[in-house]
Amino acid sequence: MSRPLTATIDLAALRYNYLLAKRLHGGRVLAIVKANAYGHGALRCARALEDIADGFGVAAIEEAIQLREAGIKKPILLLEGWFDASELADIARHDLWSALHSSAQIADIEAASLAAPLTIWAKIDSGMHRLGMAPGEFRAAHARLLATGKVGKVLAMTHFARADELDCPATAEQVAAFRAAIDGLPVETSLSNSGGILGWPAAHGDWGRAGIMLYGGNGVDRQLPDWPRPVMQFDSAIIAVRELAAGEPIGYGARFVTERATRMAVVACGYADGYPRVVPSGTPVLVQGQRCPIIGRVSMDMLVVDITALPQADVGSPVRLWGEGLPAGEIATAAGTIDYELFCNVKRARFVEIGS
Structure with missing residues (x-):
């Protein structure tokens, strides 16, 4: 028997979420699979989406080549x-x-010997102040890129800093700055990340970029009528059960002391598996589908749960760490x-795949 910790990836939910992004955004949508598809597996996710996706987004060339070679x-x-x-x-x-994020990079293209013309997504810094050229630089950069003779198409893109905050005016201000920068130019546009797709219809351009919403994550700061489905079910099982009297410490540092007779369960998952060490006592897991609180510190390989209210739970009982019924956002x-x-x-x- 292997250690009972599984991450089940629901590819049907992934496809549902992509089609939801397409429906909400309109036009075309890139499926963002950078960082190993946010931990879900870039190849499995790209293969599951390729027949419906308009394209994919990755962080860097090594991630792209991995997909191409597959x-x-x-x-x-x-x-x-x-x-x-x-x-x-x-x-x-x-x-x-x-993407191209500075006017200085245009010189790289001018000096390059290329086998085919490039498609460039020129990034405008509309207010994120991370990557991107100033709005006033875009018009000249657009003309210079086309004048190289090595660029077949230029698109304009930007990235939102606070699209997850639906009451914040920053996104509308970024949209206005972006629209002013491209005014009158015949360029396709990409503005919306997941937050923009879910919560800002006025920010929808020609291309959306669906990231965290593909995986059922929190793209905005509240529940909306249309909501992505969780793709990862992170599950384990109880590996030991103990009965403790009142006044007994649990775990490293004795940060938790039982206030009553307590039936406690040890679960095979810890911070070395990716469960956050810093969660406080009281953070829930689902034991046999019922919410039970973590007690004491999360260890490297284990965590402890109070199952006093579940007398039927025992060694081998399933434990959901996050997923359906317990959003990862709550744990986060x-x-x-x-x-x-x-x-x-x-x-x-x-890792286990379902829904393929």
């Missing part, structure tokens, strides 16, 4: 562009699209982080 033929966008001018030849050779909030990080950190689990 037979993925749909368009692939390098969201961070190239890190060295020598990558341009491979970008052209593998028929990749690339308890840990002071976001569900993106939880998904990306999962390891040492046995």
